[in-house]
Amino acid sequence: MYEHFFHHTLDIARNQYDCIALNEFITDADDHFYRNLLLGVVERNTLFLSNDPSGNFVVQHVLKLHDLRCTFNVAAGLRGHCIDLSFKKYESYIVEKLLEVEESMAVPVLEFLECDGDRLMRLARNEFGNFVVFKAMKVTQEMSREINTICPFLS
Template identity: 40%
Template sequence: MGTQSSFNNDGCHGDQIFKLRSYADIARLAMTQTGSQSLINIMVASKDPFAKDMIFTGVFGSIFEVMNDSHGYYVFGKLIESCNYDQLRHIVALMTLNTESLVSISTSKFGSKSIQRLVKVLEKSPLIYTLTLALSSVLGPLMTNRTGSFVILKCLNLLDTQKNEKIYETAERLCITLAQNEKGCIYLNEFITYSKTPYRERLMNEISSKSKLLSQDPSGNFVVQHVLGLHNPVFSAKICFELRDLYVKLSSQRGGSHVIEKCLNSSETDYVVNAFLKYEKLSQIARDQFGNYVIQTALKATKRANSPLYKMLLAKLKQNRNELMSGFGRKVLSFIDSGVPLD
């Protein structure tokens, strides 16, 4: 490696890789446009194992920088496709040795893409268990970051439940905390959507069990809404039962009112409407800036189902027609007088 280098930060051609002064030159080369393409061409076309070993050693020495580079990540992707098992084992060991580095690389644009490519390459390798175990240990910071969440979702979409077992177990343990996070609630909803049986049901059960807490949380209510929107009758029933003492209170909250609307559009419509019919001051809900939409949803849901509860609800509201003639109650009154059109 003592030969005078012709490396000029723009690239090399063919066997010029052997003329580089140091392995560090290879890493720097990987992070240039023409250099990265030259290295990829060598890995694709060369039959010389020594050339590929040189590239591996050069990239490995600065692997995080290469993975996180707009050109280097292409080199990394091709490198791991051509690595033998022992080389992949070294890469995985380095990736998982330091969790701070794993979080840092997984939450950066090209680093995240590089980890996702590594997941793809390791899909059928025993090494995937080492990687998913490490990812499960940093699930919290990854699932509160848009870019980091892509790594976890890649695992869910690509790998079977056995290989994702540690990720699922950690998600179940952290789901309530994630649900109450402004960003975590969004990515948790995606996690639930892409989860597979039986872990999806376990997550939904955990969310349902804590729906009283989450429905009153500015972020958590979105997760409860999501579970209700999946229209699983078991968990819809559980949520509606958990919230049975909060229908009125939640109907007057920005987020909570959307939860109750989802309840009304679930398999538990009658259960919720019956609770409203027992409430003496139903007109107060109808006059609320959020509650009026809840009452409109109740009217639409019962009429759509041709339920006798529709007429009962209508009659109870008309008893206090005068109260509905002011404020947001006018919206409900207008809705009633227009015949409650169906969606």
């Protein structure tokens, strides 16, 4: 069964009903070797799956596992695409999940900082993007508070 899932992971992830089974299979897999193989397929195809109506649920699920290696690899796979993903309904959830984890939040935040003001303003006015921009502002504000708390003790 593991072999079947491994060889057809992308097809399974892109099917409306099979993606649910894949998520459960990833969560409940007893064999860590095959689980890591499945996660590797998802990590290497993050952008492709993120833009798929069913595949993005698999990427979201992988991010919910709180596996730092997976989260890092997903973030790396989405580098340079976070703004585009933020304009879309389900894809914006993936960017929000990246913002929730300290190890991956830098990818979307840096992308927002590097984009031109007009594009960021359009994103902030977008029905889905505004949630991402709000979350990015909230996360960076919390980090700034933490830094300000630590600064007096540095000397």
